Amino acid sequence: MSKPVCVISEHDFVASIADALQYVAVYHPPSFVRALAESYMAEDSPAARDAIAQILINSKMAAYGRRPICQDTGTVNVFVKIGMGARIDSTRPLSELVNDAVRRAYTNPDPLRASIIRDPLFDRTNTRDNTPAVVHFDMIAGDCVTVTVAAKGGGSENKAKFANLDPAASVADWVVQTVETLGAGWCPPGLLGIGVGGSAEKAMCMAKEALLEPIDMSELLRRGPSSKLEEMRIEIYDRVNALGVGAQGLGGLTTVVDVKIRSFPCHAASKPVGLIPQCAADRHVTFTLDGSGPAQLTPPDLSLWPDIPMGDQAKAARRVNLDALTRADVATWRAGEALLLSGRMLTGRDAAHQRLVSMIEAGEPLPIDLRDRAIYYVGPVGAAPGEVVGPAGPTTSTRMDGFTDAVLSATGLLVMIGKAERGPAAIDAIRRHGAAYLIAVGGAAYLVSKAIKSARVLAFADLGMEAIHEFVVEDMPVTVAVDASGESIHHTGPSRWRRPVITRSARRMVEEASPIP
Ligand code: SF4
Secondary structure, eight states: OOOOOEEEEHHHHHHHHHHHHHHHHHOOOHHHHHHHHHHHHHOOOHHHHHHHHHHHHHHHHHHHHTOOSSSOOOEEEEEEEEETTEEEEOSSOHHHHHHHHHHHHHTSSSOOOOOOBSOSSSOOOBOSSOOOOEEEEEEESSSSEEEEEEEEOHHHHTTOEEEEOOTTSOHHHHHHHHHHTSTTTTOSSEEEEEEEEEOHHHHHHHHHHHTTSOOOHHHHHHHOOOSHHHHHHHHHHHHHHHTOOOGGGSOOSOSEEEEEEEEEEEOTTOOEEEEEEEOSOOOEEEEEEOSSSSOOOOOOOGGGSOOOOOOHHHHTOEEEEGGGOOHHHHTTOOTTOEEEEEEEEEEOOHHHHHHHHHHHHTTOOOSSOOTTOEEEOBOOOOOOTTOSSSOOOBOBGGGGHHHHHHHHHHHOOOEEEEBSOOOHHHHHHHHHHTOEEEEOOTTOHHHHHTTEEEEEEEEOGGGGGGSEEEEEEEEEEEEEEEOTTOOBHHHHHHHHHOOOOOOHHHHHHHHHHSOOO
């Protein structure tokens, strides 16, 4: 007699994924919080320590307030593993069911930011409900359906890399060299997912799935490696952290809290390697459906988050009145210095910049006066009842590099605020115009939003979250990333914190030569 099939209702499948998406937007995985808290305790770089403090405080506030960790609430990635003895009771395609769940989660009364555009090539119109998701499914042994839901931020996904190495080449060397080129747009500290073998697409899928495993590097370091794969994880972890990139690329001891590797057999002539970084907005959860009802996702115990004060650097920050900005004041700011901004700032990101520059080139008058003002590169989450604005962290500034010289030249703009490094042309423009570029902490969006006291749309309302707003802020914490002399903290910070790698065998030799009494 054949075994009865475990039946999972369409309702339970859709409701569980929708709940999981709201859940991951708000709660970091406990293993990530613990790893970040350990990094905070171990960090010696004051700027990086402050950035980690902000990420942890933001994480705690998001959990308490049940609001998104980051303004980029991600591309939905769903991995569905269907047991051969289970069946989802629906005649509709699996991806349609997942998209129902995404639509429900992102247009919920507490909406998440919809970031997905319908056509990547031509008409880049937002689908407005964050559909479609990227769905992977697999038939496996068993009687249940296991689902992993992840919301992957664009900044870190943009840094994914693939290479087909020569079979004799070192994967660890390639990963370390590649991470060194990534800059800070992926919002470290985070983790690395690495897939080796299979084929090009298999390597990338393994890299993505590897990121969804619980973080256990501290435990691995304590017990020591028990396989060559674990040795490789530790080697890459040590070497990447020795690069000195640090939190937000400010220079520091921790760039990654873990390195995850998966492998698969491959052609003898190949060594495909996929590398996907995960940012500080680590968001995923796994649940199993066995036909007994929807998944029950229990929020983490709130005692998980350590009590962390705002960092010493933030306490000693220089206060800046944005309503009385002068070029002479800006010239006194130094790369690496912490500032607390109060007053009025404008917002604008890719689409607004593109439109501004088109108008400048066409000789048309601009709808806003940018002279001696600050502009914040941001696209916030919609406000919940009682909020001025939803989570409003910075977006990657390099995307604005191509517009920077034109905007600074034509408008007299003085200050830009975003995240990650600027390219050589943008830095040169900042120096020539005596302007400055500041960074807020990527992954601390809810914390940043608490500094915003009012918000109104000033121009380009049709651009939605990309419209030009005016924010009034109070004590918004930022760091000077490029000062008016053209010095960049993203160059000086990592060079200062770069250190030689002490391999475990070298460390053992030193310890054996001079045993600790
Ligand atoms: S932490 Fe940074 S990369 Fe990650 S989702 Fe937020 S802004 Fe994007």
